[in-house]
Amino acid sequence: MxxxxxxxxxxxxxxxxxxxxxxxxxxxxxxxxxxxxxxxxxxxxxxxxxxxxxxxxxxxxxxxxxxxxxxxxxxxxxxxxxxxxxxxxxxxxxxxxxxxxxxxxxxxxxxxxxxxxxxxxxxxxxxxxxxxxxxxxxxxxxxxxxxxxxxxxxxxxxxxxxxxxxxxxxxxxxxxxxxxxxxxxxxxxxxxxxxxxxxxxxxxxxxxxxxxxxxxxxxxxxxxxxxxxxxxxxxxxxxxxxxxxxxxxEAEKKRETVQQNITELRRYFVEQIVKKQLPITVFEHPTDQLPNIVGCLVHGFEGQYVMLHCNRHGIAISTGSACQIGKQAPSKTMIAIGKEEDEAKQFIRLSFGMHTTKSEVEAVVSALEQLQKERMSR
The missing domain is CATH 3.40.640.10 (Type I PLP-dependent aspartate aminotransferase-like (Major domain))
Structure with a gap:
């Protein structure tokens, strides 16, 4: 996984x-x-x-x-x-x-x-x-x-x-x-x-x-x-x-190296989403951004469906804060930043860590790309 x-x-x-x-x-x-x-x-x-x-x-x-x-x-x-x-x-x-x-x-x-x-x-x-x-x-x-x-x-x-x-x-x-x-x-x-x-x-x-x-x-x-x-x-x-x-x-000792690696992985993920023209919005503050948290809207799919699709492909992601999972409610953060309820339900969250690799990022991009292809073929 x-x-x-x-x-x-x-x-x-x-x-x-x-x-x-x-x-x-x-x-x-x-x-x-x-x-x-x-x-x-x-x-x-x-x-x-x-x-x-x-x-x-x-x-x-x-x-x-x-x-x-x-x-x-x-x-x-x-x-x-x-x-x-x-x-x-x-x-x-x-x-x-x-x-x-x-x-x-x-x-x-x-x-x-x-x-x-x-x-x-x-x-x-x-x-x-x-x-x-x-x-x-x-x-x-x-x-x-x-x-x-x-x-x-x-x-x-x-x-x-x-x-x-x-x-x-x-x-x-x-x-x-x-x-x-x-x-x-x-x-x-x-x-x-x-x-x-x-x-x-x-x-x-x-x-x-x-x-x-x-x-x-x-x-x-x-x-x-x-x-x-x-x-x-x-x-x-x-x-x-x-x-x-x-x-x-240990986290403090490794902090700069780990965060630099995660920042590069985030940048790569965003680049791949753009390159493949996937209908996904990645939320990112221009200057004040924690790089390991990648919040996205996958347009056309509810977040829970995307999460289950990724899970079937052996990838664990979430639909927001773990403390809110299972309540069948739209992301409170999405609502707070002005998204409508239906759009807010399309939210997913990827979060990278010290063990995350480029190949793992490529795998989730591939899974999201496949999701879009399945939609287009319907």
Whole structure:
């Protein structure tokens, strides 16, 4: 099977897998236990916090481990919203956020908060002017993703961060799709909080983290929680976190080489689509584009049909964010950038990774070409 769905999840690297096994064998203690076995596990966690913090130019005390990106988004937004509700109850996010962000915002609306969903342009980038106009004296939190999970548009976080810093509004970003792929400097971007996940960078599933600037207040979600300084309940997954950290360090070491290769593969894919005159629209921001995510409209076919066609040819692609699959709904990102519902249902997503080859790209182009030939022969 040719795997072109790396934005959904990635296979574990050999290094991350080896560290997971060794950590599970050696550091099996509960990191909250006071005996030597627990202390050893806690010392390993401390090293992991420090290393992850360094990767994002943050502070060790601000790292809180979670079960993944979704929980990281939910805990970050809830804990920040409730910590600052004495100042107001207005939250701003974008219309193209991950489902987990929209879900927690919808829940907060039921709990008395007001949420504004700012629009995006035809490339999927947040309208800064609309965001600025949406700010009020009641605004306490803004959450804007670093890059869209369906079309890969990178958001102007530094510009947004400078605006919010001036107004002393807390700024959170879902960085799950960008961590390990493009540089993240929380200080330069003026980010108070970010969410990251392990399984997008060749680490194990079920592991993630939230970073909250230690100078920013957050509210304990579940009373009397003791783990992760009260940020998240439950015994900490020490081997998973050690493996996650290994994958993160490895991703940073290989980042420039991998991204250069993926950029070339993306360029080749687009060139082949144009050369063969296939009726496919590839979404691409002219300057702010995450190269590994290739969002497309295959005109004349629903995305689910195209995905199944590719699957029959031994190629794994998707019809959008894995968290939305099976809901028989058009891509929310396509709707947000102005596409009609029928057109939005024609969306597919290819996503390349460190193991993707030119021959695999040629194979998916061939499968898409065959799909068009079958249509013409009807």
């Amino acid at each position: 040719i795997y072109l769905d790396y934005a959904a999840t990635t296979p574990m690297s050999e290094e991350a897998l080896a560290v997971y096994v060794e950590s599970a064998r050696t550091y099996f203690g509960n990191a909250s236990s006071l005996h030597d076995v627990g202390t050893a596990a806690n010392e390993l966690l401390t090293i992991c916090r420090k290393q992850l913090a360094q990767l994002i130019r943050g502070e060790e005390k601000g790292i809180y481990f979670t079960s993944g990106g979704t929980e990281a988004n939910v805990l970050a937004i809830r804990s920040l919203a409730y910590a600052h509700r004495h100042k107001g109850k207005h939250i701003i996010t974008s219309s193209v956020e991950h489902a987990s962000v929209h879900a927690v915002c919808a829940q907060l609306e039921q709990e008395g908060f007001t949420v504004t969903y700012v629009p995006v342009d035809r490339f999927g980038q947040v309208d800064i002017e609309a965001l600025e106009q949406a700010l009020t004296d009641e605004t306490i939190l803004v959450s804007v993703q670093h890059a869209n999970s369906e079309i890969g548009t990178i958001q102007p976080l530094q510009q947004i961060g400078e605006l919010l810093k001036e107004k002393q509004i807390v700024f959170h970003s879902d960085c799950v799709q960008t961590f390990g792929k493009i540089p993240i400097d929380v200080k330069q971007l003026h980010l108070d909080s970010i969410s990251i996940a392990s399984h997008k960078i060749y680490g194990p599933k079920g592991v993630g983290a939230v970073y909250v600037n230690p100078s920013v207040r957050w509210h304990m979600w579940l009373p009397n929680t003791t783990h992760e300084s009260g940020f998240r309940p439950g015994t900490v997954n020490v081997p998973g976190i050690a493996s996650f950290t290994t994958a993160a360090l």
